[in-house]
Amino acid sequence: MVKILGIKLNTEPKTEILNRIRSWLSSPRQHYIVTPNPEIVLLAQKDEEYFYILNHADISLPDGIGLKFAALTLGKNIPRITGSDLTQDILIMAQESQDPILIINWEKGLSSANDISVALENIYPRLQFEIWDVDRAEALKPDWKPRATIAKIMFAALGAPYQEKFIFHQLAKIPTVKVALGIGGSFDFLTHKIKRAPKLMRRLGLEWLYRVISQPINRKKRLKRIYNATCVFVVKVINWRFILPFKYRPNVACLLYKIENNQSQILLVERTEEPGHFQLPQGGTDGLSLKAAAIKELGEELNSGKFTVKAVFQNLYRYKIDPKKNGYNRAAGYQGQKQGLVIAEFNGQDSDIRINFWDHSSYKWVPADKLIDESHPVRREGYKIYLKKLKSII
CATH class of the missing domain: 3.90.79.10 (Nucleoside Triphosphate Pyrophosphohydrolase)
Known part of the structure; x- marks a missing residue:
């Protein structure tokens, strides 16, 4: 375990993470997984509830080369496990074990429930799944009520911080689910609403940059996200690691x-x-x-x-x-x-x-x-x- 700007991150290899997830499917307790990137870590600095939720996840996986570099300043070489890769690994696992999954999908996201359904049927023909399109603001309200389900794995595709807050506050209302994780726009790759980054960019840890550039958002917002994930995050880490310890x-x-x-x-x-x-x-x-x-x-x-x-x-x-x-x-x-x-x-x-x-x-x-x-x-x-x-x- 390592902390970057106060956010805990797991350091185990992906094989160990997947084995742990597999064991949780037969556990009496519910578990949740988060996949912080530099943007999420920065967001948590301004949202104490979100900070708390991220740090109480059962697994917190570093998704972004910026976190890997930040860990190096602590002398830690941590593996980078993207939410997109983990999503596909879990889908394969669920298809093999025949454990049903539930997808909580933002109704105003790039991929509709139908888009995701078509993609999953083509790629994972034996997968048991159901998809709920939700209003993410309504889904966070205390009086939100889920439909009946037998799902054991839940993906929340609501974007940060909504998906993590949804899992934290509403997971107990869906008792069949044993493992829940927030995966942002991971299904947008499967539906081809967004193309996945070329392999070279993925190897260099620049998939986040390709994803931001590819998203249909205005230029000003895109530049702001890139600026936050690079300049702001780097300055914060340098300050946190080398200046604050003396103040x-x-x-x-x-x-x-x-x-x-x-x-x-x-x-x-x-x-x-x-x-x-x-x-x-x-x-x-x-x-x-x-x-x-x-x-x-x-x-x-x-x-x-x-x-x-x-x-x-x-x-x-x-x-x-x-x-x-x-x-x-x-x-x-x-x-x-x-x-x-x-x-x-x-x-x-x-x-x-x-x-x-x-x-x-x-x-x-x-x-x-x-x-x-x-x-x-x-x-x-x-x-x-x-x-x-x-x-x-x-």
């Missing part, structure tokens, strides 16, 4: 309190990745002022804007990040964080708080005099400073 990430801690029975109660949240690790809501400032960053962070983590900022304190505490315990943390790459503090008063009800599953698993209110004891040990030194600031304003 501290600007960060804001959000001390949210309420007054009950003349006593201050402070909100603590439990990290999803570390059960029992309670802390104040916090996050990177990402170029914003401390106040703006705190408002954004509380809004995103609690899904509530029912608070009033009371005070802002710059540069109160600095700490290093333990790389072995960093877990799900987009600050990965920095040697540590330099933290300011924003104190805000909560003026809503507990029912107004809806924490995001990718950030936190629970929350609790604790008396101010119990904050240190109730917080994770690594947080306590900084929180002693923050408590003094709270007492100075209330």
Whole structure:
């Protein structure tokens, strides 16, 4: 396993991956596979839910020469396994084992259900399959309901990030499926809506470039995608690998309190990745002022804007990040964080708080005099400073 910009990638050869998939078909548990490319990795930097979903896949395969080069900066030579190749390998496997497949197809994609059906019948005549054309926005809604199916393998051809989010949120509603994977436009090659890159480009790892050039999108969008997958990604990787390890990430801690029975109660949240690790809501400032960053962070983590900022304190505490315990943390790459503090008063009800599953698993209110004891040990030194600031304003 290797991480590129915080995204986990498997390093096993394709034969081992296929053997694992084959064994999962008789497993009682459901599994899902993702195939990140540089564009997807960049997208995950701006979408915390997507970041979480990618990192919780059972298999994450590097699809793109950019990821292979990025891994080389870590001294890792990882195999490149494209989603298109994996799709065809699994289709062959399913035909041989007679395991039925289900294709979740974007109704506005290049290939219609009929196009895919004709192609599969010609190429894999003994394959058992069914195809559902869906509106990808509707398919992500909590009340989405699937039809009855006996499929054991599911391909989601909805494009990123829709297909991965669909699998994560809706797979449990299709209990017969044991293996699900997001494959983007892989079926467009089988239907000949898009020609596959010449073998030389594939060997050089430039299939993504050929695919972008071939897609029927406007020139401006095409150039933007090429720019992101090359220039932006390369700069991000160089910065992440060789510059950030010497820097501290600007960060804001959000001390949210309420007054009950003349006593201050402070909100603590439990990290999803570390059960029992309670802390104040916090996050990177990402170029914003401390106040703006705190408002954004509380809004995103609690899904509530029912608070009033009371005070802002710059540069109160600095700490290093333990790389072995960093877990799900987009600050990965920095040697540590330099933290300011924003104190805000909560003026809503507990029912107004809806924490995001990718950030936190629970929350609790604790008396101010119990904050240190109730917080994770690594947080306590900084929180002693923050408590003094709270007492100075209330």
